[in-house]
Amino acid sequence: NDDGSIRGVQLSGGKVVETRHVIANCSPHLVYGKMLEKKAVTEQMVRAANSRTFAGRGFTLFLGLNKSAQELGITSHNYFIYDTADTVKQYDLMKKVSTNHVQATVCLNNAWPECSPVGTCMMYFTTMFMSDDWGNVSETEYFKKKDEVAEDMIRVFERETGCRIRDAIEEISVASPTTYARYCGHPEGVIYGYETAGWDSLMPRMMMMKEDALLNPGIRFAGGYAMRSSGYSSAYISGDLSGRQTVGDLKKGAQGE
Template identity: 35%
Template structure:
C-alpha cells in the first residue's frame, strides 16, 4: 500500500501505529479505572501498557473477544502431538531429543545445515529456526556473521520470564473455595507499577486447570499453577545450591500465603505435590539466555510494527528463516503458529522461485 492509501483509507491505523496502548487510551479519554481493567492482559505480551504498542495489544484483546476460549484436553502437549502427527502425515521426519549444537554456513554466508549433539550433520536447502537468534550466533559455524545481525541481537532486550509454582492438592477446587480458572493478583491497577514492583509481588497469576479440564487430576483433587513475573537479571548470578533451594522455598511460601490471604482460602495443608520452576529451570530445558521465555521485549523501538517493517533487513541471511516467540510478532501460542505459517509460505515461495 502506498502512503496516501494508508492515510486516507486506514487513518486510524496510521494514527495509532507508533503509539503505546496508554497513549491511545489517554487520547480517547478513557477513565483510569477502565484503563486498568482493559490493560490487565499486558503480561501476556510482556511489556507494561506505557511501552506496549497499541495495535499489538488491541489485536490480542480483540481476538479474546471474537474467539471463544478453549483448552486442549491434554494441554500444550496435545498441540505438540498434533504438529508431530501433521508433519509425519505429510512425509516429514521428527527427531526428538536431538539438540542442534551448530548452525553451518558456507564461505558465502549461506546457511547450509546443522550439527546435532551426537555429531551428525544434516544439510538442507532451507533452514527454519525457532531458536532465539542469540543462540544461533553462539552456535554459528563457518563464515563471520553479518555485523547487523550481531548488533541487533546485542541491542535487543530479553523479554519476561517467570518463577512458576505447580501444586497438586488433595481437595477439589469446590471444596477449597476456588471458583475461577484464572485469577490475576496485583498490588496496583497500573501496569507500570505492577512491573516495577514485581519483586514485591506486583503481579502474579494463579490458574486452576480443573475449571476447564475437570479430569486433569483424580476426582476429589485439583491442580493450581502460579505464574510470577521475573525479568532476566533479577536473580543473583552467584547463588550456591543451598541459596537456590532457599530462593525457591521462600518464593513458594510467600506467594502461596499471599494467595490464601487475598482469596480467603486455605491450601497449604492440602498440598500433596509441589514443584518450583525458575529461570534456571527454563534455561536448562529451553537453552534460552537467562531462562528467557518471552523472546525479545516488545518495547516501543522494537515492537511488532517496527519488526515487520524491517524484517527483510533484519533477517536476510540466505537460506535461514525464523519463527516463534523471538520473531516479529513476539511471544504467544497464536504468534508462534502465525509466524510458523508465514515463514512456511515464504520458504515455499522461495523454493518455487529457485532462490
Template identity: 40%
Template sequence: MKKYDAIVIGAGNGGLVAALRLANNGKKVLVLDKNIAPGGFSTSFMRGRFEFDASMNSLHEFGTKDNPGIVYKLFEDLNIIDKIKFVEIKDAYHVYSRNSKSDYIMPFGVESYIDKMEKYVPGSKNSLEIFFKISRECYEAITYLETNEEEISDEILAELYPNFIKFAILTLSKGLQLLRMPLKAQEILTANWSYFGSPSNTLSFVHFACMFYSYIAKGAQIPRKTSYEISLILAEAIEKKGGKVQYLSTVKEILFENNQVSGVKLVNGEEYYANYIICDISPHVVYGKMIPEKILPQDAIKLTNSRVLGSRGFSIYLGLNQSAEEIGLNDFNYFIYHTLNSNKEYENMNSIKNNNCTAVVVNNANPTCSPKGTCVMQLMTLFTGDCFDSAVSVENYFDLKEEIAENIINSFERTTGILIREYIEEIVIATPITFARYCGYPDGVIHGYKATGPDNLIPRIRNSVNENYIKGLRFCGSFGMYLSGCGSAYLSGNRAALDVLKEMEHEGENE
C-alpha cells in the same frame, strides 16, 4: 540419507508448525530437538496422580468452529483440527489489587465485558465501545497482513484500516488516554499485561488491542489433554507426511559452504545437510554461538544486541487433594497485584520479594484434568530484571526457590482469602534456571524479546523481511516476529515455512 530440503532446529510450537507446513508441501524435512519429546514449553509432566501442563494456561486467537480465530484456521489448514479436543474457559479473569483491597471479575463477550465494566466504573461505557471497535479493526488489519501473500503498502493499509495506522505508533497507555477511558477502567482492562511481559507504557496499543479483542470476542480455550497432546499430534503429522522428528539431538553449529547455509552439526559430531534452516530458538544463541564469526553479518549482531530480553519466569505447579469447589477456588484465571498500575507493578517485579502472581485453576475449565475430588493449580510470577540471577547461587538454589514459592502462596491466600496450602499433595517449582535449561532460553526468560518502543509487534512484522540477514536462514517461535505465546509461535512457524517455500520456488524458477 542425511540431505534434506529443510532442517528445523527446535520442536517447539513454531518449529513443529513450520515443519508440518513444509512436509504438507512435499518437502523433505528434518526437525532436531535436544529434548526427549516434542513441544518445547508445550509439554506436560506427571507427579504422583497429577498431570501438569508446563505452560499453556490458555490458547488465544483460537476461537471455535462457529467463531474461528487465526490459529483455529491454521490448524484447519494443517488438517489437525479434528484430532484435538478443546475446552472453553468460562470467565476472562478475576483481578485483585491488594493495596486498594478491591477485586473485579471480567467476563468473555464484548457486550458482557462492556456492561460489567460500566457497573464497576460508571461512565466508562462509551470509551470501552470505541476501544473494542478500534481493537476489532486492528485485529482485522493484522489478520489481513498475516493472510495476504502479496506485499501490502502502508497506503493501502491506511485506506482499509485507518485506526490501525493511527494507533500503530502509540503505546497502550497513550492509546487509552486518547480514548479518554477513565483511569480505573484502563487499569482493569490492562490487568493481563503480565501475559505480554511488558507494561502499558512500553507495550504497543495495537499489540494489546489485537490480542485482547480476540481473547474477549472469541474466548480462550485449553486442550483437554494438555498442550503436549497438540505437540504429539503435530510431530505425528510431520512423520506421516514423510518428515522426521529426531530427539536428543542438540545442534551445536550451523554449517556453511561458500557463505551459504549448508546444514547443521550436532554436539555428538553428526552432520545433516540442507540449504534452508528454520530456527525455533533465539537469535542470541544462533548468532552468538552457532555461526562462524567471519560469516556473521554485522547488522544481525547489532539488531540482536539492541533487543531486550523479556521477563524471567517462575512457576509453581500444585496438585491439591480437594476439589476446586470444596477449596473455594471458583475462578479459572486470577491476577494478584499490589496495584492495578502495570508500570508500577513492572518495576516492583524486579525484586525476588515481589509476590504478584497469576494463578490458574485448570479444573474450572477442564473438570476431568485430575482425579475426582482433586484439582490442579499453577501460580506464576515474572522477574522483570536480573533480581533472580543476582540472588541465586549453587548453595542457596533450593532454599531460595522454596522461599519465593512460599511468599507467592502466602500472597495468594492473604489476598483472596482462599486457603490452599493445607491441600497441597504435589508441588513442583520451576525457576528461570529450569526454563533456561529446558528450552535453552537466555537467562530463563519466557517471553522471548521484550515488546518495547520501536521493537513492538507492528515494526517487527513490517521489518521482518529486512531481518533475513543470511540466505536460507529463518527464525520462528517466541523470539520471532509475532512475539511470544503459543498462538503467536504457531503462526510464526507457518510464516517462516511459507517464506522458505516461496524462496525454494523462486530458486527453482532460476535454475
C-alpha cells in the same frame, strides 16, 4: 558452507539433517551465539540481537493437590493477581525478586475436569522478572530463594482468594529463570522473547521482516522472538508466517532466483 549459508542441522546425538532452510523457535541470541559456526555469524547479526532488550524471565510453581477445585473453593480457571494498578510502578516492582508478588495462576481442572484423578486438581502459578535480578542469587542461596518465592505465591493466592490450598499440596515443583535457561536454552531464563517497546514493537518488526531475513539467509524465526512477539496466538501466527515464507524461499531456490 564457506559462504556462511545454511547446509544442515546437527542434532545432539551427532546426526546431521541436510537442509538449506531452518525455522528456529528460539532466541537469535542462542542461534547466533551457540548454534551457528562462528564464520557464519556476521557483525550485523550480533548488533541486531544485542540492540534488543529481553522481556520477562519466567518463574513457575506447579502443584498437585489431593482435593478437588470445588472442595478448595477454586471456581475460576485463571487468576491474575497484581501488587498495584499502576502499570509503571508494577513493572518496576517486577525488576526485583524481593518486590515482585505478581502471579498468573491457572487451575486446569476448571477447563478440563478429567486432567487429574477425581478428588484432585492441578494448579500452576507463573510470574516474570523484568530484569536479570535472579542472576544475583548465589549458588548457596539458590534453593532457599526458590522456596521463598514459591511460598510467597501460595501465601498471596490464599490471601487474595480466600482459598486454603496449602494443606492439600501433595506434589510440588518449581522452575526458576535458571531452570528455563538450563533446560530450554533461554538467555537469562526469558520466556517472553524480546521486549516489545519503543522501536522494537510489533509493527516495526512486521515492517522489517524482509530486512531481518536478509541478515541470515536460510534462517527464519518463530515464537516470542519473532515478528509477532509473545503470546499463544502471536506465536502460532509467527510460525504460520515463517512457514509460508520458507515455502516461498524453497520455490525461489528451485527456480534459481
